[in-house]
Amino acid sequence: MALTITCPICGKRNGYEFRYGGVEKGPRPNEEGLTHTSWCDYVHMNECVAGIQQEWWFHRDGCGVWFTTYRDTTTNLEVEKPEVDR
Amino acid sequence: MILKGIGYGCEGKIVETNQRHSPVSFLSTPDQTEMRNGWKVVLKYKDEGTGPFLIDLSHRKRLDVQDSNLSKFQPGGVTIPEVPGQCAFQNGLLINRMNRTQAAVWHLLGDSPDMTQETAYTEVTEGSIFLALLGSESEVFSIMEKVTSQDLRQTANEPPFLIQGPIFHVPCQIVVFDEKEKGSAILFTCSRGYGISMAPELLEAGAEYGLRPAGEKAFSAWIKSLIDYSPQRRGDR
Numbered sequence: 057m058a059l060t061i062t063c064p065i066c067g068k069r070n071g072y073e074f075r076y077g078g079v080e081k082g083p084r085p086n087e088e089g090l091t092h093t094s095w096c097d098y099v100h101m102n103e104c105v106a107g108i109q110q111e112w113w114f115h116r117d118g119c120g121v122w123f124t125t126y127r128d129t130t131t132n133l134e135v136e137k138p139e140v141d142r
Numbered sequence: 143m144i145l146k147g148i149g150y151g152c153e154g155k156i157v158e159t160n161q162r163h164s165p166v167s168f169l170s171t172p173d174q175t176e177m178r179n180g181w182k183v184v185l186k187y188k189d190e191g192t193g194p195f196l197i198d199l200s201h202r203k204r205l206d207v208q209d210s211n212l213s214k215f216q217p218g219g220v221t222i223p224e225v226p227g228q229c230a231f232q233n234g235l236l237i238n239r240m241n242r243t244q245a246a247v248w249h250l251l252g253d254s255p256d257m258t259q260e261t262a263y264t265e266v267t268e269g270s271i272f273l274a275l276l277g278s279e280s281e282v283f284s285i286m287e288k289v290t291s292q293d294l295r296q297t298a299n300e301p302p303f304l305i306q307g308p309i310f311h312v313p314c315q316i317v318v319f320d321e322k323e324k325g326s327a328i329l330f331t332c333s334r335g336y337g338i339s340m341a342p343e344l345l346e347a348g349a350e351y352g353l354r355p356a357g358e359k360a361f362s363a364w365i366k367s368l369i370d371y372s373p374q375r376r377g378d379r
Contacts, residue, residue, distance in 0.1 A: 065226045065241055066306060070291055073307060117308040119226065119241050 059132055065119045077112030079103070080124050106130055108138050164200040165271050165337025168345075168355035186357035193325075194277025194285065195356035196344055202272055204331065205247040209262040212239075217247045217263075229302040229317060234369060236329075238304040238317060246304075246315060248272070248329070250365050252358070271337040274361050275328040275344070277351075282326040285348040294318050294328065310343055312336050324367055 059071030085098050103109075108128050115121050128135050160180040174185040181201035207215055212222050220232045223239040230237045234251030246266075275282055286294055292307045294316070301320040308314060312332050319327040332340065345353055 069307065115306075117311070117313045118306040120306075121241055 059127075059134070061113055061125060061134055063115045063118060063121065064123050065121055066115060069115070069118060073115060073117040075114040075116045077114050077122065079105075080110040080112060108135055162201070162268065164198055165334045166198040166200055166273065166341045167338075168196075168198070168341060170355045172357070174357065174359075184357045185359045187355050189354075190356045190360065191352060191354045193356075193360075194275065194281040194348060194351055194353045195360050196341065196348065196353055197274040197276060197356050197358065197361045198341070199272040199274055199329075199358070199361060200267075200270075200337070202252060202267070203249040203265070204267045204270065204272065205258075206244060206264045206266050207247060207262050208244045208264070210243055212243065212245055215245075215260075215262060217245075217258075227299055227304050229304050231302055231368075234365070236302065236317065238315060240304070240306065240315070246331075248317075248331075250329075251369075252362060268334070270331040270334055271340060272329070272331050273341065273344070275330075275348075275353075276356070276361060276364055277325060277327075277353075279320065279322060279326045281348075281351045281353075282328055285344070285351055285353060286328055288347045289344065290316075292316065295320075310340065312340065319368070321368060325364060327364065 060068050061071050061074050062068045063074075079102055081098060085094060106129060108126055110124050110126055112122060112124055126135050126137055127133065162180040164181065168187070170187040170189070172184040172186070173188045176183055176185060178201065183201055184198070205217070207217060207222070209215065213224070215222060217237060218233055218235045220230050220235050220237055222237055222245045223230050226239050226241050228239050231250075234249065234253065236248040236250050238246040238248070240246060275285060283294060290307065290309045292305050294305065296303070296305075302317050305316045305318065306314070307316065309316065309330060309332070314330045314332040316328060316330045319329070321327075341355075345355070347353075
């Protein structure tokens with residue numbers, strides 16, 4: 057078991073306590089002029105980054121909070137927020 | 143669980159009975175019991191031993207308080223801690239700050255005050271089980287180490303403190319009392335449905351340390367000794 061996730065309330069915990077909530081895709085698209093295709097792209101299409109991405113996680117077995125954190129998909133380790141995103 | 147029924151009282155009047163059942167049951171034979179608010183409470187089991195003890199407290203009243211501004215509430219006159227993970231223990235009430243908007247209120251002295259009418263409060267007594275593992279520091283933490291990967295000896299918070307995490311992979315609210323000379327205790331709640339398996343598994347894990355079921359008296363004596371020990375916990379100013 058390599059993955060640990062840092063919950064903003066409970067601190068660093070075993071990755072099995074969490075549920076993955078998908079990659080952070082930014083704000084929901086404006087409904088005005090929204091097409092089926094663009095909505096489908098927003099909901100279902102992922103960039104599948106090989107590297108660091110911002111993700112949603114849910115502390116299912118703990119405090120029940122949703123939060124985002126950064127994970128390197130090539131090492132499956134939680135990492136600090138990249139400089140470019142700061 | 144509440145079983146509602148109609149029965150005849152001692153004067154021949156028809157009365158409504160509310161029979162409540164704890165989701166936890168032990169195989170040990172009760173020595174002293176009493177009925178309290180519909181709950182059959184075991185005060186003492188035969189052959190309890192000298193500890194460590196596993197005690198069913200599921201009948202003790204528990205509330206959730208939820209609001210975007212928890213600082214305006216003072217359950218039982220006790221201020222809710224500001225930081226998630228911290229607990230306040232005063233006037234026999236234990237208040238656990240869970241997250242930004244929620245806190246749990248546990249009545250550890252066994253009194254059952256009237257339910258507040260404020261909408262921020264929800265009574266959750268019958269939705270969960272409530273167990274106490276009581277014993278010496280080494281016994282309690284050795285047993286817990288077998289059943290959870292949580293760091294119950296974390297020093298960041300002063301005991302009592304709250305950890306929200308799994309025991310046997312079951313999401314629990316765990317409160318750690320590490321009182322050294324007065325003995326240590328782990329109090330925890332989890333969903334009611336796990337009651338049937340949680341207690342037997344804990345007893346099996348603690349068998350090598352002599353863990354046995356105990357009645358409410360063992361817990362009451364311990365919690366009263368903590369309150370008498372500390373003026374702040376008595377609510378003295």
